[in-house]
Amino acid sequence: MLSKNQARTFFLGGTVVFFLIFLGLSWHTLAREVPKQTNAQNLTESVIRGKEIFDKNNCMGCHTIMGEGAYYAPELTKAYERKGEAYLKTVLTVKEPWAPRGRKMVAYAMSDQDANDVIAFLKWVGEADLNGFPPKPDLQSKVPVPAK
Amino acid sequence: MKYKSQQIAWWFFALSGVLLLLQITYGFIMAFAHLGYDGLHDLIPFNAATATHKNLLVVWILSGFMGAAYFIIPDEAEHELISVPLAKLQFWSLAIVGVVAVIGFHLNWWEGRKFLEIPRPLDYLVVVNVLLFLYIIIMTLWKGKKRTTTSLVLTMGLLFAALLYLPGMIWFDNQTMDSFFRWWVVHLWVEGVWELIMGGILAYLLIKLTGVDREVIEKWLYVIVGLTFISGILGTGHHYYYIGTPKYWLMIGGIFSAMEPLAFLGMALFALAMYRKGEKRHPNQIALNWTLGTAIISFVGAGLLGVAHTLPAVNMYTHGTFVTAMHGHLAFWGAYGMLVLGMITYATPLMTGRKLYTAPGASYAFWLSNIGMIGMTTAFAAAGVTQVYLERKVGMDFIDTQQAMEVHFLVLIAAATLFTVGIVMFVLNFFKYGKPTDEALERA
Ligand code: HEM
Ligand code: HEM
Numbered sequence: 298m299l300s301k302n303q304a305r306t307f308f309l310g311g312t313v314v315f316f317l318i319f320l321g322l323s324w325h326t327l328a329r330e331v332p333k334q335t336n337a338q339n340l341t342e343s344v345i346r347g348k349e350i351f352d353k354n355n356c357m358g359c360h361t362i363m364g365e366g367a368y369y370a371p372e373l374t375k376a377y378e379r380k381g382e383a384y385l386k387t388v389l390t391v392k393e394p395w396a397p398r399g400r401k402m403v404a405y406a407m408s409d410q411d412a413n414d415v416i417a418f419l420k421w422v423g424e425a426d427l428n429g430f431p432p433k434p435d436l437q438s439k440v441p442v443p444a445k
Numbered sequence: 446m447k448y449k450s451q452q453i454a455w456w457f458f459a460l461s462g463v464l465l466l467l468q469i470t471y472g473f474i475m476a477f478a479h480l481g482y483d484g485l486h487d488l489i490p491f492n493a494a495t496a497t498h499k500n501l502l503v504v505w506i507l508s509g510f511m512g513a514a515y516f517i518i519p520d521e522a523e524h525e526l527i528s529v530p531l532a533k534l535q536f537w538s539l540a541i542v543g544v545v546a547v548i549g550f551h552l553n554w555w556e557g558r559k560f561l562e563i564p565r566p567l568d569y570l571v572v573v574n575v576l577l578f579l580y581i582i583i584m585t586l587w588k589g590k591k592r593t594t595t596s597l598v599l600t601m602g603l604l605f606a607a608l609l610y611l612p613g614m615i616w617f618d619n620q621t622m623d624s625f626f627r628w629w630v631v632h633l634w635v636e637g638v639w640e641l642i643m644g645g646i647l648a649y650l651l652i653k654l655t656g657v658d659r660e661v662i663e664k665w666l667y668v669i670v671g672l673t674f675i676s677g678i679l680g681t682g683h684h685y686y687y688i689g690t691p692k693y694w695l696m697i698g699g700i701f702s703a704m705e706p707l708a709f710l711g712m713a714l715f716a717l718a719m720y721r722k723g724e725k726r727h728p729n730q731i732a733l734n735w736t737l738g739t740a741i742i743s744f745v746g747a748g749l750l751g752v753a754h755t756l757p758a759v760n761m762y763t764h765g766t767f768v769t770a771m772h773g774h775l776a777f778w779g780a781y782g783m784l785v786l787g788m789i790t791y792a793t794p795l796m797t798g799r800k801l802y803t804a805p806g807a808s809y810a811f812w813l814s815n816i817g818m819i820g821m822t823t824a825f826a827a828a829g830v831t832q833v834y835l836e837r838k839v840g841m842d843f844i845d846t847q848q849a850m851e852v853h854f855l856v857l858i859a860a861a862t863l864f865t866v867g868i869v870m871f872v873l874n875f876f877k878y879g880k881p882t883d884e885a886l887e888r889a
C-alpha cells in the first residue's frame with residue numbers, strides 16, 4: 298500500500314512538474330502567440346484609452362466580452378460588426394437613460410472622443426482571432442420556414 | 446476548545462454570516478432585474494449589483510477561511526496565536542476594506558474585471574491585510590509544538606492564494622492578456638489552491654468528528670491535493686479556448702480539466718469512507734451533515750456540472766451563458782459555502798460552551814438552504830440551455846431570447862426564497878449562541 302511519504306512525493310512532484318509546464322506554455326502564449334492573434338500592432342492609443350474607459354465603468358458588469366462578464370446585456374465581441382459605428386456612438390453619448398426594447402443601460406453621456414475610443418476598442422476586439430468564438434448558429438438552417 | 450486565542454475566529458464567522466445575507470440581497474436584485482423588474486436601476490444599476498454579489502461572495506468565504514485558520518492552527522500546532530491584538534487589527538481592517546469596496550461599487554469606483562472589481566488602491570490594502578494574517582498564522586505554526594500535515598496543507602493553500610492574487614493586479618493594454626491573468630486568480634484559486642484549504646479543513650473536521658486515525662486521513666489528503674494540482678494547473682486551459690490564445694489550449698485544457706472532477710470525487714469518497722470507518726459518535730451531528738454535504742455537493746456542482754461544459758466543442762456554445770452561472774452557483778456553494786458553514790457549525794458550540802446543535806433550527810437551516818440551492822441550480826440550468834439553443838444555435842436576437850427565458854427567473858426566485866429562509870435560520874442560530882466565553886476553555 299501507498300505510504301504517507303509516497304503520497305507526499307506524489308503531491309510535491311506533481312505540483313512542481315505541472316506548474317513548470319504551465320509556466321512554459323504561458324510564456325509561449327503571451328510572448329509569441331497572443332500578439333499575433335490579437336493584432337497587437339493595432340493597439341493604438343485610442344484603443345488603449347477605450348479599454349480604460351470600458352474598465353472604469355465596469356461594462357463587463359452587464360455585458361460579456363470575449364465571452365466573459367455578466368449575462369444581463371448582449372455579447373460585445375462582435376458589436377462593432379453587428380451594429381456599426383453610428384449606432385454605438387449614439388448608445389454611448391446619449392444623455393437620457395435609455396432602454397433598448399425594455400432593458401435599461403446606464404446613460405453614460407460620453408464625450409465624442411471617449412465614445413470614439415470605446416468604439417476603437419470594440420473594433421479591435423472584434424478583429425482578434427478567438428478560435429471561432431462567437432459560434433455561427435448551426436441549427437438555423439434546420440428551422441423550417443413556414444410556407445406563406 | 447483548548448486555546449483562548451481561538452476565540453478570535455468568532456468575529457470572522459460573524460462577519461461571514463452577515464456578508465452572506467447581504468450577498469443574497471443583491472442576488473435578488475439581479476434576479477428581479479432579469480424578470481423585468483428593474484426599479485432600482487437608477488440607484489443600483491445591474492453592474493453595481495453583480496460586482497457587489499460576486500465580491501461579497503469572495504469576502505465572506507475568505508473571512509470564513511481566516512476564521513477557520515485561526516481556530517484550527519492553535520489546536521493543531523498546540524500553541525496560542527502569537528498575538529490576539531494583531532489578529533483583531535487584521536479583522537477590523539478586513540471588515541473596513543470590505544465595506545469601503547462595496548460602497549465604492551455603488552459610486553462607480555471599481556475595475557471592470559469580473560470577481561476582481563476592487564479598485565487598485567484597495568488591492569494594496571488587501572495585500573497588507575493578508576500579509577498580516579499570514580504572518581500570524583505562519584509564526585504560530587513556527588513556534589508551535591507540532592506541524593501536522595493538516596495544518597501545513599491549510600497554510601500552504603492560504604499562502605499560495607495570496608501569491609496568486611499578485612499577477613491579477615498587473616495592468617495590461619491587451620484585453621486578452623488581462624483576461625489571461627485574471628484566470629490565474631479566479632481559476633487557480635477555486636480549482637487549485639482553495640482545494641488545499643478545503644482539503645485541510647475537511648481533514649481537520651473528519652479527524653474531530655469521526656475519530657479516524659490521523660495518519661490514514663492525512664495520507665489521503667496528500668493524494669487528493671496531488672490530483673488537484675496535476676489536473677487543475679493545466680486545466681486553466683479551459684478558460685483559454687476562446688479569448689485570443691492559441692489553439693493548443695483546446696487540447697490541453699480539454700484533457701486536463703476533464704480530469705479535475707477526480708479530486709472532488711476523491712474528497713467525496715474520502716469523507717464517506719472515513720465516516721463509515723469512524724467509531725466515534727460525535728454529538729455534533731449537524732456539523733457532520735455539513736462536512737459530508739460539502740464533500741458530496743462539491744463533486745456534483747464543481748465536478749459534474751463543471752465537466753458538463755468543459756470540452757471545447759461544448760464550451761464554444763455555452764461560454765458566457767447562464768450555463769456558466771448554473772455551475773458557478775452549485776460549485777461555490779458546495780465546495781466553499783458549505784465548507785465554511787460546516788466549520789462554523791463545528792466551532793461555535795466549542796467557543797461558546799453552549800450546545801444548541803440539536804435545536805430544530807440547525808437542521809432546517811441545512812436542509813432548506815441545500816434544497817433551495819439545488820432548485821436555483823435547476824432554474825439556472827433551464828435558463829442556460831434555453832439561451833444556448835435560442836441565441837447561439839438558432840441565432841435568435843438577444844432580447845427575444847431573454848424574454849423567452851423570463852419564466853425560469855420566476856422559478857429561480859422561488860427556490861432562492863427557500864434558500865434564503867435556510868440561511869437566515871443559520872445566521873440567527875449562530876448569533877443565538879452568543880459570544881465566546883472563557884468558561885468554554887478546556888482545562889488541561
Ligand atoms: C469548487 C470548484 C469550482 C468553482 C467554485 C467554480 C466556479 C466557477 C465560476 C464562478 C465560473 C465563472 C467564472 C467567470 O466567468 O469569471 C466558472 C467557469 C467555468 N468552470 Fe468552474 N468552478 C469550479 C470547478 C470547476 C471544475 C472542476 C470544472 C471542470 C471540470 C469547471 C469548469 C468550468 C468551465 C469550463 C468554466 C467556463 C465557463 C465559460 O466558458 O463561461 N469548474 N467556474
Ligand atoms: C438568493 C440567492 C441568490 C440569487 C437570487 C442569485 C442570483 C444571481 C444572479 C441573477 C446572478 C447574475 C447572473 C448574470 O450575470 O446575469 C448571479 C451571479 C453569481 N452568483 Fe448568485 N445568487 C444567489 C446566491 C448566490 C450564492 C449563495 C452564491 C455562492 C455560493 C452565488 C454565486 C454567484 C456567482 C459565482 C455568480 C457569477 C456567475 C457567473 O457569472 O457565471 N450566488 N447570482
Ligand SMILES: [Fe+2]
Pocket residue numbers: 632636680681683684
Ligand atoms: Fe476553471
